[in-house]
Amino acid sequence: MSGTGEALDPDFPYAVLRDLGTGVFTVDVLGRITFVNPWTERLLGRSSAQLVGRNAHDLLHRRPDGSPVPRGQCTMMSPLDGGLCVEQGSEEHFLRADGTTVPIIWATTPLLLAGRRAGLVVVFNDFSLHRDAEERAAAHTAALEALTTRLNLVADVSSVLMSTVAAPGRITRLLRLLVPALGDWAAIDLRSERERTAGVLERVAVRSHAHPRAARRLEGPLPPLPPGSRPPVARATGGDEPARLSADEVLGNPDAPLATTHRPLFDRLGGHSAVVVPLRARRRHYGMLTVARAGAAPSLTDDEILLLTDIGRRLALVLDNARLYHEQRNVAETMQRQLL
Structure with missing residues (x-):
């Protein structure tokens, strides 16, 4: 009724x-x-x-x-x-x-x-409309989580690079953040500032999640570069764009770009691909940062490469500020000695 x-x-x-x-x-x-x-x-x-x-x-x-x-x-x-x-x-x-x-x-x-x-x-x-909505929601949530993780990493990197610790200590701490957050291993190669070895690349820090001892053994001055390797290394350390590396190409072709500098890394630490980011600030070339992926992990995405490029710029500014500080201190000490 x-x-x-x-x-x-x-x-x-x-x-x-x-x-x-x-x-x-x-x-x-x-x-x-x-x-x-x-x-x-x-x-x-x-x-x-x-x-x-x-x-x-x-x-x-x-x-x-x-x-x-x-x-x-x-x-x-x-x-x-x-x-x-x-x-x-x-x-x-x-x-x-x-x-x-x-x-x-x-x-x-x-x-x-x-x-x-x-x-x-x-x-x-x-149920397809409901399922599509659930998948979109899950993808949105995953994207937000990835963004949050990335922002936290950027904050941690900024904190390390802005600390008062000496540059070598900041570099070591930086690699601890990048591995395994962005890669399975990472390395930083810098041009030597010493008079006898000026311009020679030195592997100042290497970190590997799976092979920590092998990574430490790879640190130290790199051997002199053969003439054919100098142009690609110069581009990697002094250019503006990051470079992608394939382990198959580096290990299989001795004449491949950066094969001389990166073959030992892939040979001892493994991995299938890497990205090399130049460390450049105020028109000065300081070296290169390399981050690699291994196992089933996919290659670095374009967004991750942009993030690494930004980290490379920040690190280069830290190195440049350290150089300026030492130059100013040397000038001050020289003037002080002359006055005395």
């Missing part, structure tokens, strides 16, 4: 089923479809005439690849075997008329007429 005491229109229940916005069909005790609403026809691309009288499980229930689901594994129709509970789920698929499958969210409940079991009521809807 309605709130005004008037009887409901006899077509009211069907109007609700018609405009419910979800698929509803019923099956008898043998699993044959006895009724479908218009949303069922729309979702499955099948008319009522194509559905009524057919076995619902045999006609519709499929795996994601379209293969049949054994009747014994059909949770949806299990209440027909005697259960009285409501079943529901979101890991099933129905076969559409065009041969494609649609993921569904569903619920079934026993259908009782005059107190006797008459079959089941199946309510379902296309």
